[in-house]
Amino acid sequence: MSGPGTRVRRRRKPGLPGVTAGETLLSWRKRKALQIHNALTSDPIDIDALRGAAVSEGGLLSQEIRRKVWPKLLNVNVFCLPPKPGAWVRSHRDYNQVEMDVRRSLRRFPAGMREAERAVLMARLVDVILYVLQSHPELHYYQGFHDIAVTLLLTAGPRLATAMLSTLSTHHLRDFMERTMDQTKHALDYLMPLIQRESDRLHDFLRRSEVGCIFALSWLITWYGHVLSDYHQVLRLYDFFLASHPLMPVYCAAQMVLMREPEVLRVDCDMPSVHQLLSNIPRDFPYETLISRTRSLFQTHPPHHVLASAALRTHKSISISSFDSLLASTSCQRPDFVLRRETAAGSQDGPRRSQNTLVKLAVWGLSASLGAAALAVTQSALEWGPELLLGLF
Template sequence: MSGGGPRQRGGGSAERPPPGRRRGELLGSKRKQKLLLIHQALMSDPVAVETLRGAALSEGGLLTDEIRRKVWPKLLSVNVYNLPPKPGRAVRRNHKDYTQVQLDVNRSTRRFPQGMRPEQRQVLQEQLIDLILHILRAHPELHYYQGYHDIAVTLLLVAGERMGSALLEKLSTHHLRDFMDPTMDSTKHILNYLMPILQRESLCLHDFMLRAEVGTIFALSWLITWYGHVLTSFPHVLRLYDFFLASHPLLPVYFAAAIVLHREEEVLACDCDMPSVHQLLSQIPQNLPYESLISRALQLFQRHPHTELAKQAALQHHKSISIGTFTAFQLAASRQRPDSVLRSQKQQDSAHPEAAALLPTAGHSPLVKAAVWGISATLGAAALAVTQTALEWAPEFLLQLF
């Protein structure tokens, strides 16, 4: 058995959080420090994207949806002051995927918040159909797959229709690109990274799964939906999206490996046959220790770089678009201007209608909150000192800035 560090066993129980605290939730001074760190990173020029990535990866992720609406665009290099217009119903006309998308969306009622009125959910489902078809029509090289709507609905619920569309477009042309090929070859290629990780970490577990001939198909829905289809807790889904949006496109595979390794004792206790092992692994427990699994996935990524795994016979002959373009994607994201600068540029463009007419319609922005960001940028360290003082007596103060 290879690999460093103690292995977490599936039979063990994770440490219970203190009463009143949800697992993965930050309290007190650590939360305040994280909020201030995110604020400073967003106001840096250029934006401190690496700091934002660190916040998304670390315990608790990005904490709130208000912060996600600020940080997710920065992680994907999306200019929120130059968003595309809302997708219209015209995208449905004669689209080859319309019927399939409509069927999948209509079956996705459990992905919407419990207690939502049926008429509200219906509006969101119609927006979801238009959002998906808009991306597919704008990028004919992309092919719809069942499960794509699970990712799209998460973005829609957090970011709204226009920003959700911009985020989904970036993901579709980068992180999800291999899943959107006309065949399953690229998707199988991504799945093929799973077994080499298991082999390096636990030869016993790896060989058991080979004897059972279970393959990797049990993890297919995990990867192509970023676990959105298999987890029932929306906060858990959002925590994983923070993680994946800030990471290399292969991190969902490393996270799958972390889950399988975490459940090693359960797997080895199974009958060594495909139906038994597949049934066990395809059902993800809903009470997994997500923070420790995220940490373990990052450790696996560092310990077993994908470039080394790719030397194995099953991986070396396929060229992944998602993997191949990620370095350039990261570099582009590191050169972003802060929202205060982008907002000023947009206001200047609006003062010249002739030039502005050539640009896409800008997204709606909360001007009062944007003004606060602008003031913080102007005052610099003094404003941050005032903010730190305010945090001592009003823990939710900085949230209002988002």
């Protein structure tokens, strides 16, 4: 009972005496941010802790942290980045196709962005993609590759995005970049066996509907960037995939279908009905639950168990076979402050050149930080100034 003079107590979070729910959330974020900082400054870097942070609840928390952690997950040295691409990259055989795809990707840029700003970013995106393709002649462009590239660009700026995209292209995305779609089809072939291992009823329904796996193709080859309208949901999934096995997007697709089993079983058992339902991912889909259950699915049914099924026995994935080497390469990285000191000490052009290099790096770091923040949060032309400076280096 309450009345005049009654003291109103602030609601406390159950199980944590004296701590409000808001205070608990804040302290949880602070603790996680501190753990990530400690992992980044360890020598060598605690890559296992960074992967754990990326896949656990909340992911990497912010764009600032992502710009520090994503390169570490891919063993990218931020002090040894590719140069600004020159006009030579536009001689690539896929230039016209890349440019058309980029022009069709307007919705991937922040709403309200000025036309001039968007035009600069689109040109940068074309150059980032073409630089990677020119640098790796064995790679073949596919429609959807630009969706992954734009996520990296909006998060990290052009030079760092180029370096990360190059590593992803030769590892996680390698199967999609073959001359034919055969390897991509093989990756999709994991989908139905995974569903069958968890639900015979759902698997039988999907088989009778003849829906196949094509509904999940764009999910897989764009890491869901093409089908999700919420940029933060895309980033959360990228945290997860960058820290995981190359097949994790397939496991994620299987788990997404499993979580929608009641909906699927209510529609008509025919290809158009099931395809339409599965192709439209609900806007309020619980992504933290999806990630948690996908991790459990992967642990319960690892790829080598699924591979034993008859349809997959001959699958030889380049992405999977190169994953162990990527994991090994990430285990002995030095923290950025050590790399920065070594970069300065190793300059061959004297103290002045070394100092100028560090100034450039400092400006680049500030530019990338402010520019990515502007991309994600504001549409102010003033905040775009530093990002445009990136093109000078």
